[in-house]
Amino acid sequence: xxxxxxxxxxxxxxxxxxxxxxxxxxxxxxxxxxxxxxxxxxxxxxxxxxxxxxxxxxxxxxxxxxxxxxxxxxxxxxxxxxxxxxxxxxxxxxxxxxxxxxxxxxxxxxxxxxxxxxxxxxxxxxxxxxxxxxxxxxxxxxxxxxxxxxxxxxxxxxxxxxxxxxxxxxxxxxxxxxxxxxxxxxxxxxxxxxxxxxxxxxxxxxxxxxxxxxxxxxxxxxxxxxxxxxxxxxxxxxxxxxxxxxxxxxxxxxxxxxxxxxxxxxxxxxxxxxxxxx
Numbered sequence: 001x002x003x004x005x006x007x008x009x010x011x012x013x014x015x016x017x018x019x020x021x022x023x024x025x026x027x028x029x030x031x032x033x034x035x036x037x038x039x040x041x042x043x044x045x046x047x048x049x050x051x052x053x054x055x056x057x058x059x060x061x062x063x064x065x066x067x068x069x070x071x072x073x074x075x076x077x078x079x080x081x082x083x084x085x086x087x088x089x090x091x092x093x094x095x096x097x098x099x100x101x102x103x104x105x106x107x108x109x110x111x112x113x114x115x116x117x118x119x120x121x122x123x124x125x126x127x128x129x130x131x132x133x134x135x136x137x138x139x140x141x142x143x144x145x146x147x148x149x150x151x152x153x154x155x156x157x158x159x160x161x162x163x164x165x166x167x168x169x170x171x172x173x174x175x176x177x178x179x180x181x182x183x184x185x186x187x188x189x190x191x192x193x194x195x196x197x198x199x200x201x202x203x204x205x206x207x208x209x210x211x212x213x214x215x216x217x218x219x220x221x222x223x224x225x226x227x228x229x230x231x232x233x234x235x236x237x238x239x240x241x242x243x244x245x246x247x248x249x250x251x252x253x254x255x256x257x258x259x260x261x262x263x264x265x266x267x268x269x270x271x272x273x274x275x276x277x278x
Contacts, residue, residue: 021266028255031147033133033159034200044132044195045166048179051191052170057108059172060101108187113180114173116142123149128180130192130199131157134164137177146178151207156199 103109113122116137122128123146131150133143143159150157164175181192 019266028257029205031144031204033135033147034202036158036160036200037198040198041160044160044198045162047191047194048132049166049170051188052167055105055108055187057103057105057171059103061172111182111185111187113182114171114176114178116146116178119146119178119180120149122180122182123153123155126153127182128153128155129183129185130181130196131155132163132179133157133159134175134177135159135161136164143178147202148204148207151202151204156196157202158199 113119113128119128119131123131131146133146137143146157149155163179164177167179168174168176181188185192
């Protein structure tokens with residue numbers, strides 16, 4: 001006699017997993033650095049290299065690692081006092097002959113923003129006149145955010161090949177991925193005023209290009225700041241130019257290339273709250 005079919009035990013029926021649907025948006029705009037003319041590139045690199053050599057800006061680091069002369073072992077607990085006194089005198093003489101560590105001269109270093117992080121902070125505070133970025137930075141996302149920051153702050157910026165190779169050895173660094181000149185850079189005023197007209201304009205679709213327009217360098221914001229006095233530059237805020245709107249950001253319509261239909265109307269199921277057993 002055949003056995004009667006039994007009902008499945010409680011909890012034995014497996015629930016089908018819901019289909020996970022993930023919504024993602026792609027940026028239709030391609031943001032990149034503007035191409036720099038080869039003649040302008042050589043002029044900027046040579047001008048900066050000559051100026052840094054004339055100022056004598058250097059970063060001196062202590063590359064010598066101090067080695068312990070006495071090994072901490074039970075068999076070598078005592079060291080000769082004469083040898084220790086002689087080594088201390090040698091170290092003092094070497095320190096006296098060695099130049100002071102750090103940047104020298106310091107007042108020139110304060111006029112520059114060296115490195116991606118320092119340039120980013122200075123741009124956010126609107127402290128820069130000019131930004132130069134090395135093209136050899138990998139991955140490129142390390143310096144790509146400086147494009148939007150430079151355009152929003154109306155600061156001329158460009159990407160230079162071999163910037164790190166030419167400038168880093170002169171100032172005693174291993175690499176220089178970004179270099180910014182501050183508004184109080186009196187020692188680099190002539191170089192900045194000569195470089196700004198050669199910097200190409202940047203294009204960010206959702207931000208108006210305030211540096212675009214004439215080729216005359218006097219209409220650039222950097223030259224206007226250079227012609228002002230040092231007291232005016234030290235002020236936290238500057239008056240807006242006549243006819244310039246208070247908000248420098250203008251939204252533009254987004255162009256959608258393709259729409260993918262969802263006929264089944266699949267939605268992500270809500271997360272079920274798990275009841276905690278007391």
